[in-house]
Amino acid sequence: MIMTTLLKVEKITKKFGDLYANDQISFDVKKSEVLAILGENGAGKTTLMNILFGHYTPDSGNVSFEGNAIEFGNTNNAIKLGIGMVHQHFTLAENLTVLENIIIGRQSIFSLSLPKRQARVRILELSKKFGLPIDPDELVANLSVSEKQRIEILKTLFLDCKLLILDEPTAALTPQETDALFSTIRNMIETGLSVILISHKLNEILAVSDRIIVLRNGSSVGEIDTNSADREKIAEMIVGKKIDYPQKKKIPRKSKVLSLTDVSYKKTDAPNLSSVNLDLYGGQILGIAGVAGNGQTTLAKILSGHFKPTQGKIDFEQAKSVHTSPKSFMDLGVAYIPEDRNSDGIVGDMEIWENAIMTELDDPFFRNSLGIIDKKTSFDRSENLCERYDVRKQSIRQRSRLLSGGNVQKLLLGRWLMRNPKIIVACQPTRGLDEGAIASIQKLLLEAQQKGSAIILISEDLDELLTMSDDISVMYKGMLSNPTQTSSTNKLSIGLQMAGDGF
Amino acid sequence: MIKFRLEERAKSPYWLIILSPFIAILVAIILAGFLIVLAGANPFQSYNQLVIGAFGSKNSVAETLARATPIILTGLAASIAFRAKFWNIGAEGQLYFGALATTLFGTGLVVLPSILMIPFLFIMGALAGGLLLLPLVLLKLYYKVDEVVTTLLLNFVVVLLVSYLLEGPWKDPMSLGWPQGKSVIGEGVLPQILSKTRLHLGFIISIFFAFSVWFILSKTVIGYRIKSVGLNAAAASHAGVPIFKTVLIVALLSGGMAGMAGVTETAGLKGYLTLDLSPGFGYAGIAVAMLANLNPIGVIFSGVFLASIYVGADAMSRAMNVPTYLADVIVALTVLCILLSLVFVHYKILFFGAKKND
Incomplete structure (x- = not known):
């Protein structure tokens, strides 16, 4: 089968200040293909998708869709070309029905009525075709997370989307719902649509995608066919180093x-x-x-x-x-x-040492009888904590919100573990x-156990x-x-x- | 088309942090200058008159510092409260409550030697200010009643109470019909610190409290807790910081500072309680605290600055025949400019063209 290229991304670069959120990223999406984009938080996945969907304008680079260059910074244009996006946080009006939610974006604000009848027929048709059961007259507020997601997907299908971008679609689904979503994705592929799937759940990516692109620190570090992919190798590519997976050891129950x-x-x-x-x-x-x-x-x-x-x-x-x-x-x-x-x-605007001792302030070790904080003890404790639990920082006097998510979590967990809970x-x-931070956190928890x-x-x-x-x-x-x-x-x-x- | 974007600085340079309030004040003065022109006067001469009025003689300096005294204390009240995101807008009412306490205890009910009488009056004033805030903070903590509304509205209640007392039961029979309280006894009066002026011991006391508050906020566990509650109460509570207790202490400290501003005015400047004891010192404290970016030492300077504008503007309006309200305008513009300058301190502005050709 000859695969035609649907989307071609060439050397996209986007800088925020001195930081390259995307650095010379190139890839393409073929017709009838699920492309997975993997990467840590901050690797540049979301920035890249926001460029494709017209939220951001890149500093350089080109994107073409079906051979035509797309106009950056214009979401309507992206939708018109046939790019649809389902965000991790849904954008539905809770007080409207399913039907109204799906057709609302399409209407001119001056039209007095909604052409509900034709829309209903079309929506039910799409719903059947792709295996997305819905009740068009139900209020969105009454729906479960997975049902809301179906509405979001139908919304893009209703707008004749050819390329669907799904941002962490399984974050709030049960395994059964995830399976249902994946079978919908397969249905879509069969009818000639393409999907870009953003996720950090490796198992799911391996189950549903055709190809995988790995981003790290804003650059593309590899492209793999899912068939020949190996779980641990991908995880290493994502993090950029070998991951030390924690091993669970069972210990006899205590009291x-x-x-x-x-x-x-x-x-x-x-x-x-x-x-x-x-x-x-x-x-x-x-x-x-x-x-x-x-x-x-x-x-x-x-x-x-x-x-x-x-x-x-x-x-x-x-x-x-x-x-x-x-x-x-x-x-x-x-x-x-x-x-x-x-x-x-974490109190993001307080310094690392201040967060590190927040649980300890009733301890006379950290304060004198007048309630004056002993800075030396506090600093020592904080340095000690950061070293023991591998909190990577420039200085303990740094504001905590500049830490990455993994380091924040290590700081918080370390703060408790110092107390032997x-x-x-x-x-x-x-x-x-x-992946790397997950492994460290899990290891710390197992050590505590x-x-x-x-x-x-x-x-x-x-x-x-x-x-x-x-x-x-x-x-x-x-x-x-x-x-x-x-x-x-x-x-x-x-x-x-x-x-x-x-x- | 030129577009611009704000980008957060990882660390703001120190020179910018130091310089920004001065630039902001300069901008505000220039802007107010246009208004002076509109009022039909020469702005340079007018500002010259303002500076002479505020700092031109021993007496005017003393007058400025005397005016700064209560503003520094109410500024401290706002600084403490706002740091914990407890929006105490009621310093005006707390000030009057402090003044009521001074009148109650200082006009003969208690007689102590001066060395004890003055601290005693300050303690009573602080307690009165704190106690006024207590029911409001409890309403907030138990029933989530918005303290902005309650503290603000209570100001009017307190002023009416003062009015009732001064027109009725507390009216000084020797006052020739004026609605004013009995005079504070000699032991309670704050002594002059500059002869033949109205500058009194209260100024030194307010500076002492500015340093005390700075010490509490930056060195002690309670100050640390106030900061954590203000910056992220949820996270603080998860780490075992007692939110209830901390907010309660904040309220008592804040109300206490404002209450003591009532003591300095009653026992220092005037010697007795009047209805016009405070021409909005409580509200000025909010501006002072904002100008100082909630820094207690900064409050001393911003308090003196604000006082000099008010005192100087009186002189300016007499000399140049422009409205005294210009003082309020200058203060308001300064606060706005300072708030705006904080944006520049925390963010870089990046300009870029809408279209780029590669």
Whole structure:
């Protein structure tokens, strides 16, 4: 079969200040092909896609689509040519129906009515053709994440897109939903469309793509046929060095450190929990799987003292919690890695050393009796922490938000590990990190386990849960399943539970 | 077409940080100069009169520094609060509460030797200012009631309370009908520090507090916590920083500073409580704090600057027959220019053409 070139990208360069976000990047996309673009955060994937879709103007380089040069900086032009993009964060109007959302971008603002009838026929046709079942009259607010994604894809198909760009499309999907998405992608390829897939989940990329381009520090470092690709080799290309994957060693369970009995949370400020029971033992890693928004974050906040359960009790090994506050839970030996490390973890505008000692300020070691901070001790501690946990920085006097995501996470985790916590509640500890940083974080958690810490690992990444956990529970609509031993379960059955099976 | 883009600086150069407020002030003065022209006067002569009015003689310097005293204290109040992102707009009310406390305790209820009486009045004034803020901060912490609204509105309530007291129960019978409080007893009056002027001990005290606040904010655990709560309260709370306690302390410190501004005016400048004790010192404190970029030492300078504009503008308006309101305009322009200058301090501006040919 002769493959015709649909999109040709030639020597695209985009600078932000002194930083090359894209440096001489060239590649092409053929008709009926899935091209995967892989790279760490900051490798330049998003910049590149924003150039293709007309959000940015490159400093130099050309892009042609079906032989015609595209006009940079013009999204409408990109859409007209047939480029469609589904962003990681959806752009749907929640208060409109599916049908209205799909056709809304097409109407002149002066038209008085929407030509709904023809549109409905066409949408149902597309929906059938590509295996994207929808109800055109449902309100978008009532849809699940994967349904919303379907709408986004249909929106681009409705605009006659020939090249679909998907930015981290599986970030919030269950394995079953991911499979469904991939079969849609295959349907699209069969009908002659092309797809650019941006992802950091290697397994998925290997499963669905035809070709892979790896970006690192703004440059393209390699192009591989998926058929001849090797997982570890790609991971190395992404990071630029050999990755030391952590090995899990099981250790015998120690005594119980925490138990939750019939814990419920019924308020309007967060997803609710109903009658959650949980036992946690020293040296155990308990994985908690679940689709985002089913109450995992609420559970984490209860376990870290941020939320007070409306019902039920929390018993720690040494004491009943008498007072619900992050501080008192900390004093009972709880460490909490929040889901969003930038907004809940680090104070970006404070210096690294200031963040490093934030948990320690009640310790007389770091302050004198008048409450004056001992800078020398604090600096030593911070240097020590950064060295021990490999936080790469220029100086501890540097503002923390200049650190990369992986280094921020190492700083936050290191800050807790310095305290030898009894219980670590880790929420999505590796989300959005690159392979190298993921490996370091996982290694640190496993080391803590070896030292006897009990770990609750909340993650949407099933591979991570399966490699790290001793036992796995699934959360669904605020309920928590009984834990199953990791050795006696698999992705498929966890996936079914995530969709509500057995609850 | 020329386009431009702002780009964040990794580190702002020191000369720029130091120089930017001066450039901003210069720009503001030039802009206000146009208004002086519109008012029909020569801007150079007018500014000359302003400077003479503010710094031209021993008396005018003393007058400027005396005026700066309460502004420095309310500026400190705003600096502390704004650092923690606690938007205390109520320094005016807290100032009057401090003044009420001075009148309550300083006009004969308590009699102590001067060395004790003056600190006692300051403590009472600070407590009064802090206590006024206490219910508001509790409303914020428990029920998320917006403190901008409550602190601002309470100002008017307090001023009306003062008015009621001065027209009624607290009216000094010796005042010949003027609505003013009883005089502060001799032991409580802040002594002059420059003979034959109105400059009193309060100025030294305000500078002492500026340094104290600087010390607290930059060296101590509580200052560190205030900073962390202001910059990212969620992250601070996750790291075990007690948000509730920290905000409470911020409110008490902030209210306390504003309350002491009431003490300096009542026991220092005037000697008794009046209805026009503060021509908006509480609000001026916000401008002072902004000008100083919330730095307590900077507050001393911006406080003196603001005071000199107000004092000098009076002289200017008498000499040149231009409205005194120009002082407010200059201050407002300066604040705007300073805020704008912060953009230049933190960002580089890059110009580039819309189309490039390669």
